[in-house]
Amino acid sequence: MTQVTDAPVKTAKTPTLPDAQKVTEVTHWTDRLFSFRVARPASLRFRSGEFVMIGLMSTDEKTGRDKPLLRAYSIASPSWDDELEFYSIKVQDGPLTSRLQHIKPGDEIILRPKPVGTLVHDALLPGKRIWFFATGTGFAPFASLLRDPQTYEDYDEVIITHTCREVGELEYGRKLIEDIRQDEMLAELIGEGFADKLRYYPTTTREQSPKMGRITDLMRSGEAFADLGVPPLAPETDRAMVCGNLAFNLEIKEMLEGYGLREGANSSPKEYVVEKAFLD
Ligand SMILES: Cc1cc2nc3c(=O)[nH]c(=O)nc-3n(C[C@H](O)[C@H](O)[C@H](O)COP(=O)(O)OP(=O)(O)OC[C@H]3O[C@@H](n4cnc5c(N)ncnc54)[C@H](O)[C@@H]3O)c2cc1C
Ligand SMILES: NC(=O)c1ccc[n+]([C@@H]2O[C@H](COP(=O)([O-])OP(=O)(O)OC[C@H]3O[C@@H](n4cnc5c(N)ncnc54)[C@H](OP(=O)(O)O)[C@@H]3O)[C@@H](O)[C@H]2O)c1
16 A cells, blocks of 8 residues: 655645545555545534545536536545545546546545435444445445444444455455554443454455455355354344445345345335445
8 A cells, every 4th residue: 555645735726615625645555446534524414324425626628617526425434533534446537536546635625515325324223233245445334334333332243244356455444444453442432342343254256365256155155154153144133234336236135135134224224225336
């Protein structure tokens, strides 16, 4: 990883909008993934797991006018944090991320302070064990929820699975889990032994790693449950949140329904909730 925390660099076009927020830190994890932190607007309240619209100014080719170019982003930091963190893909020809990947500390991004989303504790009924299922950048909302004391107060056991193509794509999540296990503030808030409640199950599909395979296949074969030492999900005990690509979301949704879990929403809490990690 490469961390960029050097002196502020002036961008050619700094948005002069009320929603502009200053970048404080940028970390590049792979040539396709980076994370960054920005100042948090004093008035911004959100629930861990929600997403906001963020972006940069861009020039309209037809009119020549500057306008905001915005995309949905999960807030990766927990609701108690002074700053906001985001975990991002770099799409080389992507309208936003082809430029966003070059931000540096001191630059400004646009952040619309209207958080929304379904990956929130409020959308689930009480349970004993919570599963967070992520692929790729779908880890982002769980980076928030995993640092929220409520997650450990509400559940006896917290299991995060993360499936990526390559080992390097797991690094942001791996380091985050390591940091959480050593976090004194979380330990103080939640009490001794909170770190033991947390189970991390990373898998890769296209590069050799200790656990290979899609999480869906590993659950179908029973291997994931055997590895984790837990029974398959049951509506009486288990709750789940899902965030990944569309095919993954659809496949795991069907599996969760097969275990007897029902999809919840803010207005109607049930046993699992789903959100897309990106549109496609
Ligand atoms: C609810 C929601 C939350 C999101 N949260 C995040 C987040 O936390 N982090 C993040 O990086 N993106 C997130 N996205 C995707 C994000 O909104 C943009 O699509 C992404 O930043 C790329 O923007 P772009 O303009 O460069 O390319 P776009 O034109 O938006 O996308 C171009 C293509 O790149 C691919 N792509 C886009 N996003 C991703 C991704 N995250 N992973 C893999 N491939 C992708 C798709 O094939 C897409 O068609 C989220 C999307 C939604 C709907
Ligand atoms: N990751 C890269 O190195 C890379 C490089 C260049 C371009 N891209 C492009 O970027 C886009 C996104 O790539 P990404 O790797 O971030 O995300 P992705 O294609 O959504 O894959 C992320 C992980 O999810 C797994 N997965 C996909 N569908 C699944 C399903 N139905 N059930 C269970 N698991 C499933 C993938 O396994 P499988 O490997 O088995 O599909 C992979 O391990 C794609 O269009 C890709 O072509 C990716």
